[in-house]
Structure formats: structure tokens, C-alpha cells
Amino acid sequence: MSQLPREFDLDDYVTAVLHEDLGRGGDVTSANTIAEGARFSAVMDTRQEIAVAGIEVAEAFFHRLDHTAKIERLVEDGDVVAAGTDLMRITGKAQALLSAERSALNTLQVLCGIATQARAFAKAVKGTGATVLDTRKTIPGLRALSKYASRMGGAANHRMRMDDGLLIKDNHIAVNGGDIVMTVMRAKAGNHGLEVQVEVDRIDQIEPALGAGADRLLLDNMPPDVLREAVALVAGRVPLEASGGIDLETIRAVAETGVDYISTSKITMGAPAVDIGLDYAICS
Structure with missing residues (x-):
């Protein structure tokens, strides 16, 4: 399993990103449309071939808002996976995990984009x-x-x-x-x-x-x-x-x-x- 860099503070990052996305009022859509006790299960997958990076960071957003969430990690950073591959399965409190969704996806999409680009360049000089x-x-x-x-x-x-x-x-x-x-x-x-x-x-x-x-x-x-x-x-x-x-x-x-x-x-x-x-x- 790859480890995040020592100079990166995961807790601080998650705090800052969630603050940016939730603002002062929080996820008003989820709060006003979903019952407080509602639960859901979801699958995160990729729609294209990618090199994986940031899976642990994505998990941290869901766990921050629902520390009881059950997350099954299906890939690891550094893996190269085909389109349609499931990356993780998540079960937890609907309101909380919906509130974390965009921050988790944004981060993972950008980091996997960089990893995928790096792989293309490395492959080109092989x-x-x-x-x-x-x-x-x-x-x-x-x-x-x-x-x-x-x-x-x-x-x-x-x-x-x-x-x-x-x-x-x-x-x-x-x-x-x-x-x-x-x-x-x-x-x-x-x-x-x-x-x-x-x-x-x-x-x-x-x-x-x-x-x-x-x-x-x-x-x-x-x-x-x-x-x-x-x-x-x-x-x-x-x-x-x-x-x-x-x-x-x-x-x-x-x-x-x-x-x-x-x-x-x-x-x-x-x-x-x-x-x-x-x-x-x-x-x-």
C-alpha cells in the first residue's frame, strides 16, 4: 500500500476542502430532502482507464462526515485499472455521505488525472x-x-x-x-x-x-x-x-x-x- 507524503496533512486538507464546499450552512439540499436516519450503499467506479492516486484521501472525506461509514477499498494507489472498474464500496448515513461526495470525487478525479498523465509520459519514453x-x-x-x-x-x-x-x-x-x-x-x-x-x-x-x-x-x-x-x-x-x-x-x-x-x-x-x-x- 502506498503512503501519502509526510509533508501532506490529510486532516487539514479535508477540513479546508469541506469548508469550501459546505460553507456555513452545510448541505442544505440533503438536509431538506433526506430523512436524518436514511442510509445508502454506493459504488465508486471509473468510466475510463486510469492510474489510481488518492484513494485514501477520497475515503477520508466520507469518514470525516460519517465516522461509522463502512468503506471497502477495491484498488490501491499505483494500480492501473480498466474502464468500468469499481474503486470502492461505501455504506453509511445518506445525508453525511452525500455531503462528502463532491469533495471526494473532485480530489480523486484530479489526482488520478495526474497519475494517468504521468503514466502516459513514462510509457512514451520506455x-x-x-x-x-x-x-x-x-x-x-x-x-x-x-x-x-x-x-x-x-x-x-x-x-x-x-x-x-x-x-x-x-x-x-x-x-x-x-x-x-x-x-x-x-x-x-x-x-x-x-x-x-x-x-x-x-x-x-x-x-x-x-x-x-x-x-x-x-x-x-x-x-x-x-x-x-x-x-x-x-x-x-x-x-x-x-x-x-x-x-x-x-x-x-x-x-x-x-x-x-x-x-x-x-x-x-x-x-x-x-x-x-x-x-x-x-x-x-
Whole structure:
């Protein structure tokens, strides 16, 4: 069973999302149309093939509003399941579980969407030796969950936060007068113990960056022919990451250039929510 990331507070998340959806007055529709003691059973299923992520989070919404609810989990995070697969069965208090339905589904649809997208990208580079990475381009406040879902789909995580590693980008170099050597050397002199990665967008920046001590290079918006040239020039001295303009149509050609990593924001920012529903089996 996969575990949610340590940096993610499930209780706080559920509280915030339910507050957003229920407001101050609560679910007035359920309260005014369903008897207080009514119960129901329901099945949550997927209407398309998906990689699963967030099943535990979805359960938490139902249990928050009905701690006595009986939930049978039928899949685990990281599973890949076909359209029509049942994900969980739920039995409990009708009012409470109907009130939790949308928050649970919204979260699960988004997270499974990210995992499914990550799986598609990872599958596209299979056999090339390249590793697909996500980025810090995530919905604010949902990074830990988004990157967790990315891992469940088969991608790897780049930096979670800005203090995870030094990534020198073009604006850092520009502030230093365009001096890539000085910028890298200043970063290396910081005695931080972190890897220093440098973004380059031209071949002639590679040797100066390496000479100054770069531990890794990010090859930004380079077409495949230039990437191959960069791979040959570096010749394995440091890991190479390609980034910029990567999508499912272009990633295979990028991977075949010989780069070690390929990062794309399309995993977390371009993933469509998947189609998951909750269908009621018994009402009383």
C-alpha cells in the first residue's frame, strides 16, 4: 500500500476542502430532502482507464462526515485499472455521505488525472533510458499531493521546494550581468551541500558551466538535433535534463537523444481530470 507524503496533512486538507464546499450552512439540499436516519450503499467506479492516486484521501472525506461509514477499498494507489472498474464500496448515513461526495470525487478525479498523465509520459519514453520528471508548476497548496500522484503514475519528482536544490536559471545569470561562470561559482561557494543545476539554452554555455563546477545541466528548449550535440559534448560528465515545450507528441524524440532526464509541467498542469462517478445501489 502506498503512503501519502509526510509533508501532506490529510486532516487539514479535508477540513479546508469541506469548508469550501459546505460553507456555513452545510448541505442544505440533503438536509431538506433526506430523512436524518436514511442510509445508502454506493459504488465508486471509473468510466475510463486510469492510474489510481488518492484513494485514501477520497475515503477520508466520507469518514470525516460519517465516522461509522463502512468503506471497502477495491484498488490501491499505483494500480492501473480498466474502464468500468469499481474503486470502492461505501455504506453509511445518506445525508453525511452525500455531503462528502463532491469533495471526494473532485480530489480523486484530479489526482488520478495526474497519475494517468504521468503514466502516459513514462510509457512514451520506455526503453530509452530517460527518466520523466514533474516540475514545481503545480496548483498552489496542492504540490505534495500533485507530486505524489505523479509518482503513482510512474514519473519521478524534481524539486519539491526551492530549498531542495540549487537550480540556476537564466534570470539568475542575467542579474549577474550574464556571467554564467561567476553565478555558478558563487552557488558552489555557498557550502550548502546541495547539487547545483544550471539551465543553459545554448551549446556555448555548456563548457563554461561545467568548468565552474555545475553538477547537472538543464537543457532548455533545445530541439532534438541540438540535444544530441549537447549529449555528445558532455559525454557523461554530468547528468543532462531536457525541458521546455515537452508534450506527449515530442517526448519520445527528446528521450532518444540520450538525455538522462526529461521534465515537463504537462504532468501536473496539463492533466485533465478523469471520469469517476459514485452510483447509489441501495437507498432507504
